[in-house]
Amino acid sequence: MNVRVDIPSIKPLISDKLAKWLATPRPMLIDGKWTPAQSGKTFAVHDPATGEKISDGAEGDAADLALAVRAARRAFESGPWPSMTPSERGRIIHRLGDLVLEHADELATLEAIDNGKPKHVARAADVTLSADMFHYMSGWATKIEGKTISISGLAAPGIDFFSATRPEPIGVVGQIIPWNFPLLMAAWKLGPALATGCTIVLKVAEETPLSALRLGELVLEAGIPPGVVNIVPGFGETAGAALAAHPDVDKVAFTGSTEVGRLIVKASAGNLKKVSLELGGKSPNIVLADADLGLAIQGATAAVFFNHGQCCNAGSRLFVHRSIFNRVVEGVAAEAAKIKLGHGLDPTTEMGPLVSQVQYNRVTGLLASGHEQGAKAICGGSGAGGNGYFVPPTIFTNTNPSMRVVSEEIFGPVLVAAPFDEVDDALIAEANNSIYGLAAGVWSTNTAKAQAIAHRLRAGTVWVNCYHIFDAALPFGGYKQSGWGREMGQAVLSNYLETKAITTRLG
Numbered sequence: 071m072n073v074r075v076d077i078p079s080i081k082p083l084i085s086d087k088l089a090k091w092l093a094t095p096r097p098m099l100i101d102g103k104w105t106p107a108q109s110g111k112t113f114a115v116h117d118p119a120t121g122e123k124i125s126d127g128a129e130g131d132a133a134d135l136a137l138a139v140r141a142a143r144r145a146f147e148s149g150p151w152p153s154m155t156p157s158e159r160g161r162i163i164h165r166l167g168d169l170v171l172e173h174a175d176e177l178a179t180l181e182a183i184d185n186g187k188p189k190h191v192a193r194a195a196d197v198t199l200s201a202d203m204f205h206y207m208s209g210w211a212t213k214i215e216g217k218t219i220s221i222s223g224l225a226a227p228g229i230d231f232f233s234a235t236r237p238e239p240i241g242v243v244g245q246i247i248p249w250n251f252p253l254l255m256a257a258w259k260l261g262p263a264l265a266t267g268c269t270i271v272l273k274v275a276e277e278t279p280l281s282a283l284r285l286g287e288l289v290l291e292a293g294i295p296p297g298v299v300n301i302v303p304g305f306g307e308t309a310g311a312a313l314a315a316h317p318d319v320d321k322v323a324f325t326g327s328t329e330v331g332r333l334i335v336k337a338s339a340g341n342l343k344k345v346s347l348e349l350g351g352k353s354p355n356i357v358l359a360d361a362d363l364g365l366a367i368q369g370a371t372a373a374v375f376f377n378h379g380q381c382c383n384a385g386s387r388l389f390v391h392r393s394i395f396n397r398v399v400e401g402v403a404a405e406a407a408k409i410k411l412g413h414g415l416d417p418t419t420e421m422g423p424l425v426s427q428v429q430y431n432r433v434t435g436l437l438a439s440g441h442e443q444g445a446k447a448i449c450g451g452s453g454a455g456g457n458g459y460f461v462p463p464t465i466f467t468n469t470n471p472s473m474r475v476v477s478e479e480i481f482g483p484v485l486v487a488a489p490f491d492e493v494d495d496a497l498i499a500e501a502n503n504s505i506y507g508l509a510a511g512v513w514s515t516n517t518a519k520a521q522a523i524a525h526r527l528r529a530g531t532v533w534v535n536c537y538h539i540f541d542a543a544l545p546f547g548g549y550k551q552s553g554w555g556r557e558m559g560q561a562v563l564s565n566y567l568e569t570k571a572i573t574t575r576l577g
């Protein structure tokens with residue numbers, strides 16, 4: 071199937087105010103000021119639905135990162151941020167969440183033209199969850215607690231001591247984020263770092279800098295002091311690598327590919343900065359014979375095709391009991407056929423383009439490998455052609471574990487489906503047969519059985535009779551090569567805190 075999607079220019083669809091904002095090369099935020107790159111360089115920002123250039127971003131490199139780190143260090147050591155009360159900090163973070171909601175329409179528009187996702191989806195998911203992350207994290211600012219601990223003082227018999235732990239901010243944090251949820255990834259990273267009192271240098275993805283730069287304007291409007299949040303757009307090999315290796319950065323938090331995750335670990339070795347990683351996935355989604363078929367079919371469709379498959383937690387490996395395999399696969403194919411591809415600003419669009427030419431080539435290359443290695447495409451199977459980077463939903467059957475489409479993260483709208491005969495060790499082993507361990511799904515009307523399977527899956531998140539349910543209160547992250555540490559929930563705070571034990575001699 072080859073669906074050509076041609077999109078006219080979107081220039082007439084955006085407001086004069088936004089057009090003016092886009093017409094100025096977007097500067098970087100360093101020490102509370104908007105500045106061009108020291109080199110004077112900029113890079114083009116494209117609308118992936120049309121291939122059209124929509125703006126330019128300042129191209130940060132090692133020199134800009136050095137300035138940003140210096141500003142963050144100063145803000146951490148001597149600015150108003152470290153002396154602010156937790157309650158003041160919490161109020162400011164809460165205000166930032168309010169500002170995100172106040173500018174929801176504008177932020178959703180930016181996501182649509184920069185990332186390509188439908189604006190109504192960005193409004194409902196990305197923007198809502200971003201604001202909620204700031205609101206949720208604002209509450210933690212006043213709830214970071216240590217413990218008192220009774221010690222035995224064995225080396226000092228007869229003397230009493232009082233010991234307590236005091237969690238302290240880890241310091242200057244480098245954060246590197248990807249392009250699949252540009253605003254939300256910024257919120258996931260900034261929220262907990264701010265709540266714990268850290269200062270930040272955020273390196274946004276070169277594909278999608280716009281919404282995070284607009285968020286930077288809201289950061290200042292919320293009253294976050296200069297230097298606390300610095301935002302530098304730029305390329306991975308230059309800006310990202312310089313941040314990961316910087317000797318005055320205390321911690322780096324990264325979301326992106328497992329391959330770059332490994333580079334971050336190596337770069338961190340110089341000053342042994344702390345590292346947390348949220349990496350790739352190839353998540354199994356298991357439909358048992360007793361599943362509610364309507365729910366499972368819709369769920370399996372959304373699990374893999376939401377955000378055009380560009381989700382680290384996409385349910386990209388579908389396992390279905392043989393007795394219902396054809397019905398489920400045909401059901402998912404029928405749902406996929408209804409998905410309307412188009413521009414993110416068109417309110418009827420359900421799926422936009424992939425984010426870039428590079429990503430289009432990567433995904434269509436993997437589709438070609440699927441055909442070559444003998445998989446059968448039930449629907450889709452190739453790129454759409456046209457001026458944007460559209461790839462229609464694809465389902466492969468007749469697969470085996472040695473195929474690249476089965477073992478590799480595709481990060482596009484591509485599902486591989488395989489039947490199973492029994493819920494047994496072999497099924498669990500196959501579901502766990504991946505270098506990744508980010509997420510999984512189980513569909514069954516027998517919740518006890520589904521729970522038992524959930525316990526055996528090596529994944530940081532398991533969804534039962536649902537998928538893609540994210541919440542600021544729930545920890546999210548990976549087993550195995552899907553990462554180190556957790557995002558969100560109380561769990562993420564430990565990424566940004568050091569524990570100090572203070573012992574005082576009594577008498």
Ligand code: NAI
Nearest residue numbers: 247248275305306307310311326327330349350382479481
């Ligand atoms: P990537 O891992 O290269 O990019 C993510 C971020 O890392 C971007 O900000 C990029 O500029 C930065 N980066 C790249 N190289 C770097 C380096 N040497 N040092 C420091 N920072 C660096 O991901 P890319 O190339 O955009 O996509 C490749 C594949 O990665 C995708 O096909 C997908 O499989 C996976 N991916 C996973 C994501 C996730 O959420 N876990 C998000 C994006 C991509």
Ligand code: MG
Nearest residue numbers: 306326327330
């Ligand atoms: Mg890359």
